[in-house]
Amino acid sequence: GAGVSQSPRYKVAKRGQDVALRCDPISGHVSLFWYQQALGQGPEFLTYFQNEAQLDKSGLPSDRFFAERPEGSVSTLKIQRTQQEDSAVYLCASSLASTPQNPRGYEQYFGPGTRLTVT
């Protein structure tokens, strides 16, 4: 079956531009996560959706970052007025509903990521 897809795979933006990164989760997956991965580091949590509800956005680094999932499927991560420090790979992951009765719901499946370079 199809995995998580992300587009674009690569994005170059000039400082100050706005960018939008798209994530298509695995069909039927309730939960969707965004992570930021700087070069040589592990992914860092940005935000989490359960269906269309954004339940946790504690990892968003500033108010320039905004994520939405209006119909509970596709999600978009938007970065306004990009800065050089925003350069990173942005990873999207999806999972089934995570409950103690269904521990497989805690397994997150990742897309290939979008590499953002801000010049």
Next chain:
Amino acid sequence: AQKVTQAQTEISVVEKEDVTLDCVYETRDTTYYLFWYKQPPSGELVFLIRRNSFDEQNEISGRYSWNFQKSTSSFNFTITASQVVDSAVYFCALSEGNGQNFVFGPGTRLSVLP
């Protein structure tokens, strides 16, 4: 607060050697989940295994095995008879009981030389 430590930044081995990647975690929850992911040069994170905190049984899958020790808060990963295709960055991750906040370690870069 939850934290994952992978003390080995880089490891190099020669093909067919066994190698163990260390992972130590911190959490205050009594229910949590541990994971290992592989990130090959292509960049996509590949799920390898999930371990529940209430199940300390070790697991073997082909050349891969995992040793979960609650007493030392460790979840180590061993590759037996390593192959060049095992070369990648390996991440250990922790999710507390709510399943929302996934914390990754810094990763261990494994190079398997022919």
